[in-house]
Amino acid sequence: MPNREGMALELSAQEIADLKEVFDLMDKDKGGTLSVEEVKNLMDMLGMKVKQEDLDQMISEIDHSGDGQIDFQEFLQVMAKPQDLPYKKSDVMRAFRLFADRDAPPGCISPEALERALIQFCNGKMPEEEVMRLVNSLEVNQEGYIDYARKVNLFLNK
Incomplete structure (x- = not known):
């Protein structure tokens, strides 16, 4: 599956289905996109303290369409990238x-x-x-x- 930059995402059909399940869980209003508030709620629930300006910056880096929302394709782009996480x-x-x-x-x-x-x-x-x-x-x-x-x-x- 190509991403917005034309590069292929290396995700299987099962991985995409699993990520869709996660995306749908985060999409509280079932609008098909994730708002800044929905992302913030998830981060709060996970105990991740994030400043509003950092959250806005993160969303702007992900939001290629510029509409202030993260759609599923944008979500896949982020999830397909290697993650540098503080836990193993x-x-x-x-x-x-x-x-x-x-x-x-x-x-x-x-x-x-x-x-x-x-x-x-x-x-x-x-x-x-x-x-x-x-x-x-x-x-x-x-x-x-x-x-x-x-x-x-x-x-x-x-």
Whole structure:
């Protein structure tokens, strides 16, 4: 899939579908784009303190169309780039394993265990109803588990 600069994005159909799921979760008003406020809410929920001017700068760098919104193609551009994150893939995987039920298949977590972990982690930053909505909107496999390993690999292998 080519990006707006004509370069090919190296994402599989499954990766694009997974990213669409994340995008749709962030798109609270279901308008098909992410507003500055929707991005800020996500960052706040993740405990990332960002100044408004830094957030505006970040959005302007992503927003190639200049409309003040991030559409799905712009979101894919950002997500396909290598990420320089302050944590390692192994740390994220270990955190999921700590919260996953003992009888869950490897790389999976039950929706109930994820809900409990998010409520504990968010510690009031996100209302419990929002946590439940978020978890309920995630795709589960045939056994009823969320495949966190696939999603972590998607975000942290780039």
